[in-house]
Amino acid sequence: MELARGHVLVCGGTGCTSSGSAKIIEEFENCLKDKGLENEIKVVQTGCFGLCALGPIVIVYPEGAFYSMVKPEDVSEIVEEHLLKGRIVKRLLYQETVVDEDNVKSLNEVDFYKKQQRIALVNCGVINPESIDEYIAFGGYTALGKVLTEMKPQEVIDEIKESGLRGRGGGGFPTGLKWQFTANSQGDKKYVACNADEGDPGAFMDRSILEGDPHSLIEAMAIAAYAVGADQGYVYIRAEYPIAVNRLRIAIDQAKEYGLLGENIFESGFNFDLDIRLGAGAFVCGEETALMTSIEGHRGEPRPRPPFPAVKGLFGKPTLLNNVETYANITAIINNGAEWFKQIGTEKSKGTKVFAVGGKIKNTGLVEIPMGTTLREIVYEIGGGIPNGKKFKAAQTGGPSGGCIPADLIDTPIDYDSLISIGSMMGSGGLIVMDEDTCMVDIAKFFLEFTVDESCGKCAPCRIGTKRLLEILEKITSGKGTLEDIDKLEELCYSIKNAALCGLGQTAPNPILSTLRYFRDEYIAHVVDKKCPAGVCKALLSYVIDPDKCKGCSLCAKKCPVGAIEGVVKNPFTIDTNKCIKCGVCMESCKFGAISKK
Amino acid sequence: MKSLAELEQLRNKTLARVNLRKEDDSNIRVVVGMATCGIAAGARPVMKALMDEIEKRNISNCFVTQTGCIGVCRLEPIVEVYIPGSEKITYVKMDAEKAVKIVNETIVNGKVINEYTIGAAENN
CATH class of the missing domain: 3.40.50.11540 (NADH-ubiquinone oxidoreductase 51kDa subunit)
Incomplete structure (x- = not known):
């Protein structure tokens, strides 16, 4: 390896690779050669920097300039301005790092990285993994x-x-x-x-x-x-x-x-x-x-x-x-x-834990935090909050084996034991954030679909039991469930937990149990009122046009793929619920906000 | 791999090439003015000489970077040396030969070469 005065680190993790970082590396190499800088500046492909939401990411050292969402056509500008003339391209910087016209703050002071402590990920995004x-x-x-x-x-x-x-x-x-x-x-x-x-x-x-x-x-x-x-x-x-x-x-x-x-x-x-x-x-x-x-x-x-x-x-x-x-x-x-x-973390959970943060959150990506950090800190400080001004509803940890943490427990310090005590688990560290538009019964159904698919079939409790759980959930989300079904669902969960051969089956009912624990009212709304409060379960929805707001422009009728909307121009239109497939196109197309789902 | 010493040797060999990525304030920073004025006055060979010498001597606590126009174009090429804990040293009217001297005197031994500084140039 040659001594270089500058290193261009380009993320080569799976996230950034799929958004085109390989092309960016190629562009850098070409542009540097054009300017005769190929012996002075070294292009290094690294692992994941963590802030996947902003990829592809490029960091230029020694300045530590953090460029986000870089496109191949931006590369020549970075080479020309930053690498040749020493002027950082402010426009392309991760804007959180820009203080004012002349100052850029260190990455470690940005909200996303400030509360993180990197032990397991210490070299990720710093070294060339192939060297x-x-x-x-x-x-x-x-x-x-x-x-x-x-x-x-x-x-x-x-x-x-x-x-x-x-x-x-x-x-x-x-x-x-x-x-x-x-x-x-x-x-x-x-x-x-x-x-x-x-x-x-x-x-x-x-x-x-x-x-x-x-x-x-x-x-x-x-x-x-x-x-x-x-x-x-x-x-x-x-x-x-x-x-x-x-x-x-x-x-x-x-x-x-x-x-x-x-x-x-x-x-x-x-x-x-x-x-x-x-x-x-x-x-x-x-x-x-x-x-x-x-x-x-x-x-x-x-x-x-x-x-x-x-x-x-x-x-x-x-x-x-x-x-x-x-x-x-x-x-x-x-x-x-x-x-x-031992000094890092909580009494019974030492060190740090890496979480893959996804779902309804601004900064999706990979974060490593000391044990004991609260969910609020992860969601609002590191994660940057929920997009579009929506409210936080719950977070799912532990994937299909874990459970959800509702909004009122958002200040729970995250470690092994506190998560178990609230009916979830650390799991391998997936953390999916859900906002008010998420139906908890639907989420439970999603995870059960996964476990039904992945059950190896060796033991009956898992093979047959998870299938039955899924059937009951499907019944509930299609509006055919009864209160008795909820009791049956819960009972079956405990039987599977006790009887399954391995961890997959033993933990498969967890998403149901934890949503039942914290969002039982949503299950009840599905079976008693035949309503999905979050407006997700299609069978329980109906789209209606508010005659007071409808101007009779006929746009929705033109957009409707099944011809379910009828009316006379300049008079309020109506939706034929028998024909409606609940695709939501009409609601999106209405310019007057006259269509709502109930 | 035979011993810890062998590993250490390997480590030191590469350290100089990667330490600009460490957010470590104890490194010496050498900044070359590389705006149009600097480049026209010959900043590129100066920078090349600085880097070659640093590499030759395998100095691991120092990195070379560049900046835009400092404002005194008539004194270009300009090289600034930031040694942690001491005042910035500004060398002016550099050339490749002087650059090598800076590495040997200032960066390695911590000595200021007075005759090259902006203070000396302004007094003439």
Whole structure:
């Protein structure tokens, strides 16, 4: 790598790539060559910066200028003005960073980043994920070096235990304890594995870590292998993450070339090899026993526990299985010490958690916050609030296994235990924000559709039970439900929770239970009043024209795709509810606000 | 990888090339005036010389950047050196040879080369 006076960092995460960042990189390279700057300015493709809503993102160092929503045609202006003449292109900057005509504030002072603390994502958006040299320059592999040359395996486990780190995949099991169990198990061969199957709709932090900082996973897995006495590792990752798979492959090859994977690493006598196993993207394969069955080459179905993987895991041998984000915390703990890590977070949940924030919120993207941050801070300060002046209604955490947090609990500090106590769960960290236009019964139905699709079918409670739950929800949203159905729904939820074989089935009813807990009145409105208060469930809606407001312009009648609107010009029109398919086109087209849904 | 020392060596080799991305206030900032006036007066070879010398000596606590017109076009090329904790030094009428001296004297040893400064130029 050459010394350059400026670095142009272009986000190469999946979000920005799909909005065209590859083209932007190409443009930069061409424009720099045109101006003869190709040896002075270096273009670096990085991982995700987190602010996906504003992608594609380009950051220019040393100024730290943060350009958002960059289009290929903007590139020549950035090169000409900023890189050649040293004048930052204000027009293209993320406007939150612009103070006034002459001043730009640091990214860390912007609302979106101010309350964040980056441990797992520390290198994402900073280094080139395809360069082991950059990872090393930013302190990479020093933790592995320290562990192998200065620490005994038990000391490593003690450090992790002491740190209070808990599994970031959702369960929240103490990581150090898991390591201890695996280390204590007797076996001629042991494995470490990484769950990178990330199946929750809306969660993408594991993918972003793999795309932005793949070496941190390799280093952490090597440390874990040393601690538990394993010499082979597997990363189980879904084939639907092609960029992540590719960068991890490159990283593994580089680590092997540098002797950071392989035999006798740091001349300590420790050997470790790492392989990738691709999953086909089944949600159930994120469940640990199903994941290991899949790695072994069988159909990805769960099996009863115990025996736990720490005793009998991959190929019947003791296996340590952690999630990507959990591993991403390990090197920081080794480098800075358990004491440092313990100071971050709450009493029982230490450190930070990455959330993929989506739904009805301004700054969709990836945020890493200390445990104990409140939902209000995430939604209103980091997230920038709800667009279009709508009201916050609820947030769903934990995806299809989690539950919702209603508006009156918005000040709940987010950690493992407080989320469980309000009927939700941390899950892998998907956080979907919903506004007043969201129907909670419809949301429950959405998640149930997902679990019905993804149920592997091995056990009856999950296979048949979730299908029945979905049928009842469909009955309710189509206006045919009764109060009895709600009771039946609830009863069935508890039966499935108690009887299902694995985590998928045991948690599948959670979205229903938590919406029933906080929004029971909406269920009742659906079955008793036959109304959907949020105006989402089509069967319960009818569009009406207010005769006082209607000017008789006939626009709605022209737009209606099924010819359900009739009338005489300059007189109020009417909608034939028998013909109406409730598409809402008339309401959108009316210039006088005369059409409403009820 | 044989030892921690080997890793450290590798780290130091690359550090100089990435440290401009770290939001670290302890780095020395060298700013070259690169507006039309600066470029016309020869700022580009000056900057090239600064960078070559920094790379040659593998200095990791310093980066080179550029700025627009400072306003004293007649004294271009101008190079400003910001050393954390001390006053800004403004060197004027630079050329490649002087630039190399700045790296060796000011950046490495922290010594101001008085005869190149704007103060000295204005007194003549």
